[in-house]
Amino acid sequence: MFTYLPILALVVLFLAAALKVLNEYERGVIFRLGRVIEAKGPGLIILIPVIDRMVKVSMRVLTLDVPNQDVITKDNVSVSVNAVVYFRVVDPVRSILEVEDYMYATSQLAQTTLRSVCGGVELDELLSHRDKVNDQIQSILDEHTDPWGIKVSTVEVKYIDLPQEMQRAMAKQAEAERERRAKVIGAEGEYQAADRLTEAAKIISAYPQALQLRYLQTMREMSAESAASTIIPIPLDFVTLLQSMSGNTAAGNAITKKDTDNT
Structure with missing residues (x-):
């Protein structure tokens, strides 16, 4: 045994x-x-x-964190950008034969591609069209890693760090834009109010009784308020009547004086 x-x-x-x-x-x-x-x-x-x-x-999806990269954009603004890359091995034989360490190689390629793409666009495009930048980086990475048997599925720019001076300038720009919109909205409101008042004046000119009804309604609203004193507005027709009466009186006095002088 x-x-x-x-x-x-x-x-x-x-x-x-x-x-x-x-x-x-x-x-x-x-x-x-x-x-x-x-x-x-x-x-x-x-x-x-x-x-x-x-x-x-x-063969699982791997996550690669691209560290912060100092980039100068197309409009000469210095920013710090980082990203995350999702990829997987689709051909294990090529991933071993074609590259020594596909993880390290993909990381270095992602860093250089991130700097290159972000340096070729302006800051406004980098901030407002981030999806376009992500697709461009993903396309370049996928093209270069395909001979290694690697498929890059997604690239996402995570954070864009702006200098303090640029942040203050953008805040001032945003504030000025809000003020401009407020002024435009106010002017539009005044224009619409003037348009409505013009239509109301046309209606009142066709029906003078509407002005008297509006005057009585205003008096009612003022009397409903608990105020120590009440101001009663004088109708415009009454003012016009007084002006016409004073004009007629002055003309009559002038005629009488002329007759007296002739006598």
Whole structure:
């Protein structure tokens, strides 16, 4: 019985070295005597000890945080920009053969692409059209990483850090824009009010009794208020009547004086 113990131990060691289990999201690139055979997995993988070597590759979506990059935009504004990149390996063989470390290579490429794209647009476009910038960065990264067997799915610019001077200038610009809109809205309201008053004047000129009714309504509204003193407005017709009467009186006096002088 003790004679079979070494053989049993060798069998156990052989199986431990030959049998590998890969998860559902993993693939194994098999090298046999230094040459790539194929990518295997998931499940149970049988390797030849000493001859075969396996490199595991994760097929899940990977998240790459691009650190802050100092960028000078097209309109010569210095900003600090960072982003996040989502990508996954679609060809495990090429991701091992074509590049030494696809994670590091993608990170460096993302940093240079972020600086290049953000440096080619103006600050207003970078702030207001961020989706366009994201799509442009994603397209460039996907094109350059395709030979590595990597698919870049999404790129998002997370944060844009502006200098304090630029923030104050943008705040002043926004405040001036709000004041301009307020003045335009006020002028539009005055124009509409003048238009309505013109229409009301046309109606009142056609029906003079409407002015008297409006005068009585105004008196009623003023009498309803609890005020110490009440100001009663004089109708414009009454003022016109007084002016006409004073004009007639002055003309009559002038005629009488002229007659007296002639006598």
